[in-house]
Amino acid sequence: MSIVVVVLCTVFGMILSSMAGYYICQLRKAKIKAAQQENSVYTASNEASKDGNIELPYFDLDTIFAATDKLSLGNKIGEGGFGPVYKGELLNGQEIAVKRLSQSSGQGIQEFKNEVCLIAKLQHRNLVKLLGCCIQGEERLLIYEFLPNKSLDNFIFDQTRKKLLPWIKRFNIIVGIARGLLYLHEDSRLRIIHRDLKASNVLLDNEMYPKISDFGIARIFGGEQTEDKTKRVMGTYGYMSPEYAMSGHFSVKSDVFSFGVLVLEIISGKKNWGFYHPEHDLNLIGHAWRLWNNQTPLELMDKELNETFSEDEVVRCIQVGLLCVQQRTEDRPTMSAVVFMLSNESAVIQQPKEPGFCVETFSLKIELSSGRHTSSTANDVTITALAGR
Structure with missing residues (x-):
């Protein structure tokens, strides 16, 4: 009997020792993993500091x-x-x-x-x-x-909330976006091309002032560089310039094109992509161009904008928007010129030429990078292209 007790005690002791050893081993692994995770934060911080000499808080x-x-x-x-x-x-x-x-x-x-x-x-x-x-x-x-009013698209494309944006607020939003883009292109330490400027990437603060967001696919240019080319076209339906969507060529002028689309959307309360009109098959850019040629640009205005406003100011914004979406990059203004034209009533503004992406359609392979209802896979996309009228 005593031998059985001794054997059982020995076996029990071995089991306890094994369990204790396993527990200690797992505890050590957990500590190592935690240390690695913690180290990854500091490593990322150090890498960021080396890359850009920045001091940015890292939250656990x-x-x-x-x-x-x-x-x-x-x-x-x-x-x-x-x-x-x-x-x-x-x-x-x-x-x-x-x-x-x-x-x-x-x-x-x-x-x-x-x-x-x-x-x-x-x-x-x-x-x-x-x-x-x-x-x-x-x-x-x-x-x-945190910006309580979320993004611009939640207002200008919503039949109820768009009423909270009278013309004076829309004009201030247009000018604010222009100033933010001017800073990126010319006034910051770096020359930055956003590459995905759109209504959902413009946030609004308490007073409805705009703030450009989402720089995930932005590109930095050094020195006097203002343009580049990529094999990986990333962007959003309706906002990409012709040269970028078709050949991957992007520059400060491709951001200008996106800004022009955004201006027309803010004025009209309509999306460029998916725009519908019973009299034609044009998108919003083509519709605005048609109204301009018919000398009825004010028909582009959102029907909710029935309060008092300056017709000259609205027409000036439409004209600037059309200048920004012209087909040829060299015809589009710089953002410094855009800010000047928007801010000065006496500014002499040239007549716009035909815009890009406004009439005919064709299929194009594009890799999407953002947008509320898009993925990052290659898709066949229908994009409107220029055709003379």
Whole structure:
């Protein structure tokens, strides 16, 4: 009997020792993994500092989870091409917007770091402010200032909320976007081409002043460089310039084209892509061009804009918008010229030439990078192209 007890005790002791050893081993692995995750944050910080000499706060994941209730569905406020956006509140009471990079999105770690480094260097009232980021484990998070009115498309394309944007506010939004783009092209330390300017990438603050956001596919130019070419065309239906969509050639003038489309959308309250008119098959650009040639440009105005406004100011904005969407890049104005024309009633403005992408259609392979209802895969896309009238 005593021998059985001894054997059982020995076996039991061996089991306990094995369990203790396994527990200690797992604990060590957990500590190593945690250390690696923590180190990844500092590594990312150091890499960003080396690349751009920036000092940007890095938030740990627990802080973001606490602020957003673990990125709960109830705190979700939007969905972009690269992933969802959540509202949160830090312990000090500051409200934040957290952009979470989707693992299935077209934006990889390089695009993520690109956006971090870019925005951290930019300081302008018409650009969204980046507060920090989080790179921990599989999570890639960008933390922005929270803007309660969300994006411009939530207003100008909504039959109810567009009434909250009278002409004076729309004009201020147009000018604000122009000033933000001018800063990117000419006034910042870097020359930056946004490449995805659109209504959903313009956020509105408490007073409805615009802030350009989402720099995931933006490109930095050094020195006197103003243009480049890519084999990977990334952008959004209806906003891409002809030379960019067709050959991958982009420049400051491709941003100008996108701005022109945005101006026409703000004035009309209609989307360029998917625009419908019972009398023709033109898109919004083509429709605006037709009205201009018929000398009835004010017919482009949103029917909700029935308050008092300056007709000359509206016509001037339409004319500037049409100048920006001209077919040839050399015919489009720079953003400094755009700001001058918008801000000076006495400015002499030349007559626009035919715009690009307004009449005929053809199929084109494009890789989408953003947009609310798009993915990052190659698609057959129908795009309107120029045809003389």
